Amino acid sequence: MRALCLLISAALALTSCAAPEPTAATPTRADTPLAAQSVLAWTNLRQGDSGRDVVTLQYLLRHAGYTLTVDGAFGPGTDSAVRSFQAARGLTVDGIVGGNTWEKLIVTTREGDNNNAVRAVQDQLRNAYGAGVTVDGAFGPATATAVRNFQSSRGLSADGIVGLNTWHALVTGASGGSSTTASLAKQILASGRITLGTSSSTSGGSPRQNVLDTSNGLPAKRGCASNANCGLTVYLKRSMLQGTLNLAAAGNSFYVTSIAGGVHSATSDHYAGLAIDIGIWNGVSLSSPSSAHTRARNACIAAGSDPSQTFDAYNDPTGGHKNHVHCAWN
Secondary structure, eight states: HHHOOOOOOHHHHHHSSSSSOTOOOOOTHHHHHHHHHHOOOOBBBTTTTTEEEEEEHHHHHHHTTTTOOSSOOOOOOHHHHHHHHHTTTTOOOSOBOHHHHEEEEEEEEOOOOOOOHEEEEEEHHHHTTTTOOOOOSSSOOOHHHHHHHHHHHTTOOOOOBBBBHHHHHHOOOBBTTOOHHHHHHHHHOOSSSEEOOOOTTSOOHHHHHHHHHHTTTEEEEEOTTTSSSSTTTHHHHHHHHHHHHHHHHHHOOEEEEEESSOOOOOTTTGGGTEEEEEEEETTTSSOOOOOOHHHHHHHHHEEEEEEEEBTTTTTTOOOTTSSSEEEEOO
């Protein structure tokens, strides 16, 4: 009996010393990335990019305590700060600012706040959306009014508080927390990796004008083929806009010579708002056949373009794509 009691006592002692089970209120480090997966489509930024959204990123990094210049250029200093931030927050350390990194960086701001996060909001409102606010970091009545007006224009609750959905709309141009063709066009315009041709001699609209019109919710002007398309317009398709962004997100830089404008066959995917022509690929001119043609075509297909409608100098039986690569989406 004494031996049995000793065994029971030892078992109880072991049980009482066991580590407690982890609870949902205290997630482990391994749980955190799963819980933080973004469900919104954010603008991906990485070293080499530039523009308004990089300014926002830099202000938010400064708010998080990092010392760096706010110049809109994603250089080595910004890359180092991003990687340090990602490591500190348990995120994948890749230097790419995607949804998970954005959503760890953003902080809710409201009237009465005074910090670099407010400067990020004010810079977007003033320089991306034309609001008459001063970028001084002070969230006063004028900023609150501008925020409410912006929220109303995007179908968001006009409460003047810059939370997740308002931040997302400011950065991407999306409405109601979702990506639209207008927001995708805004991301293309802001990308430092995508150069849009501006030639005024282009039949129809230049690539930049096509995308500018789309960013404002307007149709793009088409080029002409045998006068059948003259004066007509088309809404650029989401698949093509997203595919163009996918090319840049994969680390490529390229020059777009035609979207809906230009002279093509009467049934061209350009006139349906589904295609782009690329004239320079990662710094290499496509004015004559080269291996860059093949690389650009393969990248377009990887970005979702239709292989049967994506042509370069080597796979086009008509011979009409010797000086560019044509990428079309469904």
